[in-house]
Structure formats: C-alpha cells, structure tokens
Amino acid sequence: MSRNYVIIGPQGSGKGTQAKILSDKLGIAHVSTGEILRENVKNATEAGKKVEAIINRGDLVPDDLIAELLADRLLADDAVRGFILDGYPRNSAQFEKLRSILEEKGTELDAVIVLDVDENELLDRMELRAKKEGRKDDTPDAVKKRLAIYANETHPIIAKFEEQGNVLRIQAVGEIDEINEEIIRSL
Ligand code: AMP
DSSP, rough: OEEEEEEEEOSSSHHHHHHHHHHHHHEEEEHHHHHHHHHHHHHHHHHHHHHHHHHHHTTTOHHHHHHHHHHTTTTGGGGGTTTEESOOOOHHHHHHHHHHHHHHHHHSSSEEEEEEOOOHHHHHHHHHHHHHHHOGSHHHHHHHHHHHHIIIIHHHHHHHHHHOOEEEEEESSOOHHHHHHHHHHHH
C-alpha cells in the first residue's frame, strides 16, 4: 500500500526539514519541487536555464514546466511506496493538475499537512537561513515576494483541501523533533 502526503507551509516554516524526516521515517519519497528546480539550475539543464532568474527573484516558475518535472519524478522507483510532496501545489491551477496526476496514477492523498508559523517568527528564521545557506532567493526582496505569493496563491488552496476533509494543521513552532512527533501522531 502506498502512502501519499502533501506538506504545505510558508518559507521558513520548516516544511523541507519535516518532509525529509517524514520520508526517512515512513520510507516514502521526498519530492521537493524546489529541490528538483535547484538541481536543474545547478546542472544547467534546458529547464534550469529557463527558470534560474525566475527562482532568484522569488516568482513561481511556469505551471507547465513544473508539472512535467513533477510527473517524471513521481515515476521514479522510490515513489512506489508513496511520497511526501513538498512545495506543490502552490496555486489553484497546480491543485487541479495534481488532482489529475493522482487520478491517472490511480492513487489518492492520505493527508495534507499544513505548517502554521506566525509571520514575525518566519522573517527571523529566513534571516538566519539566508546567512547559513546562501540561497540566492533568500534576499529581502525575494523573501517578501515569496511570502506574498504564499498568502495570495498558496494559502487559498488549503481551503480546497479542507473541503476534501484531509487537512492536519500543525503549529510549527518549537523543536524540530517535537513538531515531527506531533505530525506522526496526527497522521
Ligand atoms: P522552495 O524550495 O519550495 O521554497 O521553492 C523555491 C523556488 O522554486 C520557489 O520560490 C519557486 O520559484 C520555485 N518553485 C518551487 N516549487 C514550485 C511550484 N510548485 N510552482 C512554481 N514554482 C515553484
């Protein structure tokens, strides 16, 4: 049986970290669209060249391009037992696209994990991350842009998932391990 999850949260909510731990503990694939894109940029692929500037300024890359990369990734061997999707869907077009990808695969989501963190805490964490990781999209302008996109485009799709009744809301403040245990308990 496969287990499929989506994790949603603003930048700095720890969604990448939590997704990685969950994928290790549950033996399912960690599918991060941001990481797939960063790999493409690093390897200077056709897709990577198209998206580098878009990512660095904090905008979303085109829906078609990300859908293609995602569909390929979900075909990989490690996704057979299931996946935790990190960073997708981010807007309502992607919400619909995910629905059709899952339908085609004949599978469903078991839960959608939403990480809630207040905005001041997020800004503090992003400042720290910018210093530590040196990501090109952690500049003040790109951070602001990404928070606005989260509020305007990503946040509304939580309501759509809620209509399906499988949303777990987690207060993602505190120790990483404690937050992770709370997620596992609620799954
Ligand atoms: P993340 O690692 O999830 O913060 O993603 C980093 C950047 O990759 C985002 O700011 C976008 O530019 C791009 N990106 C990641 N996932 C998506 C997506 N689902 N749709 C469009 N752009 C994305």
